[in-house]
Amino acid sequence: xxxxxxxxxxxxxxxxxxxxxxxxxxxxxxxxxxxxxxxxxxxxxxxxxxxxxxxxxxxxxxxxxxxxxxxxxxxxxxxxxxxxxxxxxxxxxxxxxxxxxxxxxxxxxxxxxxxxxxxxxxxxxxxxxxxxxxxxxxxxxxxxxxxxxxxxxxxxxxxxxxxxxxxxxxxxxxxxxxxxxxxxxxxxxxxxxxxxxxxxxxxxxxxxxxxxxxxxxxxxxxxxxxxxxxxxxxxxxxxxxxxxxxxxx
Amino acid sequence: xxxxxxxxxxxxxxxxxxxxxxxxxxxxxxxxxxxxxxxxxxxxxxxxxxxxxxxxxxxxxxxxxxxxxxxxxxxxxxxxxxxxxxxxxxxxxxxxxxxxxxxxxxxxxxxxxxxxxxxxxxxxxxxxxxxxxxxxxxxxxxxxxxxxxxxxxxxxxxxxxxxxxxxxxxxxxxxxxxxxxxxxxxxxxxxxxxxxxxxxxxxxxxxxxxxxxxxxxxxxxxxxxxxxxxxxxxxxxxxxxxxxxxxxx
Numbered sequence: 001x002x003x004x005x006x007x008x009x010x011x012x013x014x015x016x017x018x019x020x021x022x023x024x025x026x027x028x029x030x031x032x033x034x035x036x037x038x039x040x041x042x043x044x045x046x047x048x049x050x051x052x053x054x055x056x057x058x059x060x061x062x063x064x065x066x067x068x069x070x071x072x073x074x075x076x077x078x079x080x081x082x083x084x085x086x087x088x089x090x091x092x093x094x095x096x097x098x099x100x101x102x103x104x105x106x107x108x109x110x111x112x113x114x115x116x117x118x119x120x121x122x123x124x125x126x127x128x129x130x131x132x133x134x135x136x137x138x139x140x141x142x143x144x145x146x147x148x149x150x151x152x153x154x155x156x157x158x159x160x161x162x163x164x165x166x167x168x169x170x171x172x173x174x175x176x177x178x179x180x181x182x183x184x185x186x187x188x189x190x191x192x193x194x195x196x197x198x199x200x201x202x203x204x205x206x207x208x209x210x211x212x213x214x215x216x217x218x219x220x221x222x223x224x225x226x227x228x229x230x231x232x233x234x235x236x237x238x239x240x241x242x243x244x245x246x247x248x249x
Numbered sequence: 250x251x252x253x254x255x256x257x258x259x260x261x262x263x264x265x266x267x268x269x270x271x272x273x274x275x276x277x278x279x280x281x282x283x284x285x286x287x288x289x290x291x292x293x294x295x296x297x298x299x300x301x302x303x304x305x306x307x308x309x310x311x312x313x314x315x316x317x318x319x320x321x322x323x324x325x326x327x328x329x330x331x332x333x334x335x336x337x338x339x340x341x342x343x344x345x346x347x348x349x350x351x352x353x354x355x356x357x358x359x360x361x362x363x364x365x366x367x368x369x370x371x372x373x374x375x376x377x378x379x380x381x382x383x384x385x386x387x388x389x390x391x392x393x394x395x396x397x398x399x400x401x402x403x404x405x406x407x408x409x410x411x412x413x414x415x416x417x418x419x420x421x422x423x424x425x426x427x428x429x430x431x432x433x434x435x436x437x438x439x440x441x442x443x444x445x446x447x448x449x450x451x452x453x454x455x456x457x458x459x460x461x462x463x464x465x466x467x468x469x470x471x472x473x474x475x476x477x478x479x480x481x482x483x484x485x486x487x488x489x490x491x492x493x494x495x496x497x498x
Contacts, residue, residue, distance in 0.1 A: 025405060033392030079477035086424070097424045142415065143422035145283030156274060159411035162404070166391065167410045167419075175335070175346045189262050242459050 001172050004034075006109040011037040012161060012170070013073050013130055014121035025158025026121070027057035027064070033165040033173075039062040039073045040117075068185045070120070077118040078241075079108045082128050082136040083164065085144075085154045093139045101140035102167045119164060124157050140156045182229035189233045194220045196240040203247045250421050253283075258365045259417070260286040262322050262411060264381055265372035274407025275370070276306035276313070282414040282422075287313040288322045290368070292455045314420040319369070319384045326367040328357045331377050331385040332413065334393075334403045341379075342388045350389035368413060373406050389413075431478035438482045443469045445489040452496045 012030055017023050017040065027038055038060050067073035074080045078186075081101060082093075096104075120136060120146050133139065142163055144153045155163070159231035198219050201207045207214040213222075228236065261279055266272050266289065275286055287309050316322035323329045328351060331342070345353075357364050369385065371377035381387065391412055393402045404412070405495075434442075447468050449457045456463040477485065 025408065028405055029397070032393045032402065032408075099419060099465070124489070126282065129337055142422070143418075143424045144281045145418075145422065149282070153281065155411070156277055158405070159278055159281075162408035162412055163415045166415070169392075169394075170348060170416075171304055173394065175392045 001108060002034075002109060006037045006106075007169075008036050009109055009113075010035055010048050010105065011074075011077060011116065011118045012165075013039045013069060013070070013085045013118050013120045014157075015041045015043060015073075015128060016126075017042070017157060019157070019174055022124060022157040024061070026161040027060040029056045029158065029162035029165050030060045032162070033169050034062055034131055035165055036063060039067060040064055041070055041073045043065045043068060051236065069171045070132050074118045074120075074135055077116045078111075079105065079116075079237070080118045080120065081105065081134050082120040082139045083122070083160060084127060084133070084141055086141050093133065093136060095139045095141055098140050098142050098164060101138070102170070105168055106172075109129075109130055119160060121157060123134055125223060126190065126212050127154065158245075160243055172231050182231050185230045186235035189230065189237070190228065191220070193228075193233060193240070194223045196237060196244070197223060200240055200247070203244065251355060251358060254362070256283050256418075257285050257354075257361075258286055258358055259354065260288050260299075260323075260326060260365065260367045261414075262288045262319070262367050262369045262377070263406075264290045264319060264322075264369055264377060265375075266291070266370075267373055268408060270408070271373060271406040273306060273310070276309040278407065278414050279309045279339040280306045280410035282418050284414055285309055285312060288316060289313055290316045290322045291318055291319060298441075317379050323367040323384055326365045327352065327360075327363065328365075328383045329367045329369065330354065330424065331369045331388045332371070333376060333382070333388050333390055335390050342385060344390055345390045347391050347413060350387070351419070354417060359428050360406060361412065370406060370410060374452050376403065395465060417478075430443075431480050434477045434479045434482035438464050438479065438486070439472050439477065440469070442477075442482060442486055442489070443472045445486060445493070446472060447493055449489055449496070452493065 012026060014023060014026055017026075023040065026053070030036065030038060036059070038135060065073075084095070086095070105117050105119070108117050119140075120128055120132065122132065128136075142155060142160060147153065150169070198207075198214070198216060200217070201214055212218075226236075261275060261284060263272060263275055266275075272289065279285065279287060285308070314322075333344070335344070354366050354368070357366050368389075369377060369381065371381065391404060391409060393404070396402065443465070447456075447463070448464060450463055450468070461467075475481075475485075
């Protein structure tokens with residue numbers, strides 16, 4: 001698990017974001033995955049107020065910091081990674097797929113309390129410029145499907161932030177799978193159920209019409225394949241008992 | 250790699266989505282990660298037209314199918330998984346974190362051409378109802394940060410779809426890391442650079458002031474730590490040569 005302190009030292013830097021709803025979406029993804037340090041680089045006053053309505057993300061937006069330049073926004077960061085679409089630039093940096101960049105980010109965050117990582121996201125239209133990329137130690141990209149005739153694939157800004165942050169905490173936010181609490185039915189109940197089913201098949205003359213599928217072993221396998229839990233097995237027993245009662249009536 | 254046919258048999262089912270821009274965002278994420286089968290369940294005419302403007306996702310939206318009920322939308326599917334926020338329901342299904350559900354989806358898609366998987370996403374406000382969940386074989390959730398006092402965390406719909414689809418193809422869309430094409434500088438050049446630097450330090454009397462950091466081995470290590478590629482090493486050589494020339498002049 002990344003600690004709260006480590007998560008707080010991962011800065012999401014939005015460079016020239018134009019759409020307030022994208023700033024809000026980025027803030028919401030940060031909230032969802034436990035990040036708090038939002039930095040916005042905009043030469044003019046950023047389209048910020050419009051984003052403040054983002055549900056759940058009020059805390060992140062309130063603490064957001066505004067910078068005039070990328071250099072200022074990343075000045076205190078010890079690892080600066082730019083996000084880019086493959087093929088978008090003449091790359092002069094190493095480029096890692098997100099899943100390989102994430103462990104580097106985590107190990108830098110864990111190095112010590114002086115470590116601070118910046119993840120840069122460019123504007124919706126143009127991404128990060130070469131000048132902006134020159135402040136980066138490296139680049140990462142979210143692998144996407146190649147579509148014929150499309151040279152510059154790119155993701156929606158809010159979705160790209162969500163996917164990147166998901167990957168950063170993917171193996172961290174451990175969660176135990178919740179399995180159905182009902183215990184599997186014991187074999188004895190399944191045997192009784194098979195017997196009961198065989199009786200119904202006999203009674204309804206299904207057996208006479210489909211002798212092939214009424215071999216006792218076949219019926220037993222059919223019941224086993226239901227994968228019943230103990231509770232559901234009892235329910236099926238009751239249903240079949242009721243059917244027999246009606247057939248006998 | 251999931252083949253195109255396999256990707257086409259993974260259906261993204263939006264149930265009672267209210268916001269056209271969310272339908273558009275889901276379609277865009279599908280396009281980004283190579284999915285094509287969008288199904289929309291809305292009792293009344295879905296808020297569809299508003300979404301048609303979604304950049305890049307026109308193909309996905311054009312082929313989208315509309316259903317009145319969940320039952321109809323998943324009728325031809327062999328594995329139906331509902332997405333849910335942890336704690337949102339009294340769970341009566343197994344619940345897997347996304348990263349564990351993804352391999353099951355992929356192996357079902359690969360089983361044979363009759364396999365078809367549905368991933369259900371509920372409405373922005375309420376998620377999937379218990380009735381809707383009853384059509385599912387299992388549930389998956391995107392692990393999120395727990396915030397104090399928040400019982401029902403939930404993600405933005407478009408972001409949730411993006412994260413789920415990213416996870417499905419995460420290990421599939423293989424991409425070779427692009428490493429800086431410049432070869433590392435050979436040791437011989439680094440040695441010459443160290444010598445040249447030592448000359449400059451001597452000439453500028455840095456050596457006299459900081460004798461401790463001017464030991465030849467120290468200078469050599471300093472130069473090694475620059476991690477220079479061959480091209481940059483030549484540039485540094487030229488710079489130092491110029492400095493010496495000016496100092497001698």
